[in-house]
Amino acid sequence: MDARTPRDLRFSRAGRAWTAQARTGWTVDLTAPARSVAWAAARRITHLGSGTSSFTGSPDFRVQNIRVGASRVHGQWIERAAN
Numbered sequence: 001m002d003a004r005t006p007r008d009l010r011f012s013r014a015g016r017a018w019t020a021q022a023r024t025g026w027t028v029d030l031t032a033p034a035r036s037v038a039w040a041a042a043r044r045i046t047h048l049g050s051g052t053s054s055f056t057g058s059p060d061f062r063v064q065n066i067r068v069g070a071s072r073v074h075g076q077w078i079e080r081a082a083n
Contacts, residue, residue, distance in 0.1 A: 002028070003025070003026065003027045003028060004023070004024075004025050004026050005025050006022075006023060006024055006025030007021075007022060007023035007025075008022060009021070009022045010022070044080075045077075048078060053066065
């Protein structure tokens with residue numbers, strides 16, 4: 001998709017009525033991410049695991065501990081040792 005320039009308001013006649021049209025502009029950033037699918041495939045990176053937990057009825061301190069622990073590992077990358 002190419003960039004599109006904005007167009008200021010224009011009035012045009014449609015039969016007996018006048019209509020107004022304008023167009024917003026946009027640009028597209030085609031910058032590749034640092035960690036792409038190709039990057040992961042070249043390093044044989046796979047999904048390690050995920051989990052869910054229901055801590056309904058748990059005391060507040062347990063809920064807080066789970067949140068803190070989860071926030072520390074969320075989105076982390078773990079390198080596998082070479083064989």
